[in-house]
Amino acid sequence: MAAESVFTWAAPPIKFGPGAVDEIGYDVAQLGVRRVLVLTDPGVAATGLPERVVETLRSAGLEAGLFADVHVEPTDVSVKAAIAYAQESDWDGFVAVGGGSSIDTAKAVNLLTSYPADLLDYVNKPIGKGLAPQGPVKPLVAVPTTAGTGAECTAVCIMDFLDLKVKTGISHPRLRPVLAVVDPQVTLSLPPGVTAATGFDILCHALESYTARPYDDYDRKKPEERVAYCGANPISDIWIENTLPMLARSFRTAYSKGDDVAARTDMLQAALFAGMGFGNAGVHIPHACAYPIAGRVPSGYHPADYPADEAMVPHGQAVVLTAPAAFRHTYASNPSRHLRAAQLLDPSVDGPEEDRLPEAIRRLMRDTNSPNGLAAVGYTESDIDDFVDGALKQQRLLTIAPMPVDADVLGAVFRESLTLW
Structure with missing residues (x-):
């Protein structure tokens, strides 16, 4: 084959600065969604920030729920539990508040609630089938609370597969958040x-x-x-x-x-x-x-x-x-x-x-x-x-x-x- 001559580059829109998280209700409302699920882990939930985000969303006229049981360093078991919770209701969009664990879990939840399947169907080869999403997923807004993963910008979600004793994940451009809200004060x-x-x-x-x-x-x-x-x-x-x-x-x-x-x-x-x-x-x-x-x-x-x-x-x-x-x-x-x-x-x-x-x-x-x-x-x-x-x-x-x-x-x-x- 001939040498590749094309590269691709993409990133979500970004809102950065002290106080940015307090504007998230306005930002999410612009996405045309009505019912939003906020996902976070227990440690971040204990700070009160996710509940603050929920209230900001409600103040903007949105219905907002909270899932606060994301596992730090997510596993296939914890991701499936989050997916099952989200499938109990209909959500138009998602907000992830936390480190890479919360953001990656939200990406998987977004994908699997948009196009239900076995988790391994989407996981990268050779561990999974590496299938692509069948179409667009729902809007996901990422609010990082750690300075590390860059998950707010990426199109991958990573998790541990406990029985296989290996960490891998899902990679596709449609997983990338539609907005990153980055506030230094939360770190x-x-x-x-x-x-x-x-x-x-x-x-x-x-x-x-x-x-x-x-x-x-x-x-x-x-x-x-x-x-x-x-x-x-x-x-x-x-x-x-x-x-x-x-x-x-x-x-x-x-x-x-x-x-x-x-x-x-x-x-x-x-x-x-x-x-x-x-x-x-x-x-x-x-x-x-x-x-x-x-x-x-x-x-x-x-x-x-x-x-x-x-x-x-x-x-x-x-x-x-x-x-x-x-x-x-x-x-x-x-x-x-x-x-x-x-x-x-x-x-x-x-x-x-x-x-x-x-x-x-x-x-x-x-x-x-x-x-x-x-x-x-x-x-x-x-x-x-x-x-x-x-x-x-x-x-x-x-x-x-x-x-x-x-x-x-x-x-x-x-x-x-x-x-x-």
């Missing part, structure tokens, strides 16, 4: 541990999309075959070039001084910018590795500032644990990109060129008290074969890597990630 109460984990999700979104296989390195696709993740492209690159400096100046401050409005604003903008970058270019090895890491958590690991009643490796943490090793392996595919990313993230980093980006990541991890590799969260060498098997199932992501990725490469990345410093 001021985020604790340090959550700030760090979600911040590393931003970082890896930015670095993976910036170093992704270029869009014109693929075989030419028919219009109906083009997917949401099309590879590194000029527009996504612009957003990432602006994301990394914000992380460099504000990540550590947001972690240590959570009430710093300027730092929180930077982090939310960085999440948004990275979302507009990776939501079109895609992510690759660290995310593919993260899904099996998060899917089979050691029973004794409880990350700081997350719910203490269950073991988990938060998504952003799972991603960054293999990032230093992954970028060491991808360096040769495009040295100038890796060096540019390292310079934007930490201009003071030096040493061997292939280790500059990994070292910039490690410095940030150390400064935010992040786990020192897979061993620090309870994994051992004996887990690597299962990790490799799980990561190999993420072909949707591995095809975006700037180099061929097989079991040997993944095994090396996981082994090098057992201890990072």
Whole structure:
């Protein structure tokens, strides 16, 4: 086939700034909907913000309901429960209030209530059938309360499949929210541990999309075959070039001084910018590795500032644990990109060129008290074969890597990630 000559890029309209969330009733009313379901998780519900959103919607003349049982790091079981709840009534639209867990759950609820089917029918191949939605879905407005996932901009929803012990999801342009309402004030109460984990999700979104296989390195696709993740492209690159400096100046401050409005604003903008970058270019090895890491958590690991009643490796943490090793392996595919990313993230980093980006990541991890590799969260060498098997199932992501990725490469990345410093 001929080389691809077309790339696609899309993002929702955005409303950004302090007080933006208080205008959501007006914004949703403009979408022509009448009955709206707000989805959130118990932790965010406890802050009172989702109920505030419900009241704002009602003040605008809309009927609004609230589902507050979204599972943090959603599973196929929790997503099906949310879908079942939503199917008990007829909703014209949805509002997701929370981190990526709430926004991704709302995307799945929107899809499955618009076009009911078995969840696996829509899940990415080879785990599911990878079917496309049969038509447009209902309006979904996203209100992020963490600075990390960029889910308010993306066309993917991710979840753990418990029996399969792997994390994967659904990807289609129709899942993208129709509006992102981004208010820095709602993130001021985020604790340090959550700030760090979600911040590393931003970082890896930015670095993976910036170093992704270029869009014109693929075989030419028919219009109906083009997917949401099309590879590194000029527009996504612009957003990432602006994301990394914000992380460099504000990540550590947001972690240590959570009430710093300027730092929180930077982090939310960085999440948004990275979302507009990776939501079109895609992510690759660290995310593919993260899904099996998060899917089979050691029973004794409880990350700081997350719910203490269950073991988990938060998504952003799972991603960054293999990032230093992954970028060491991808360096040769495009040295100038890796060096540019390292310079934007930490201009003071030096040493061997292939280790500059990994070292910039490690410095940030150390400064935010992040786990020192897979061993620090309870994994051992004996887990690597299962990790490799799980990561190999993420072909949707591995095809975006700037180099061929097989079991040997993944095994090396996981082994090098057992201890990072």
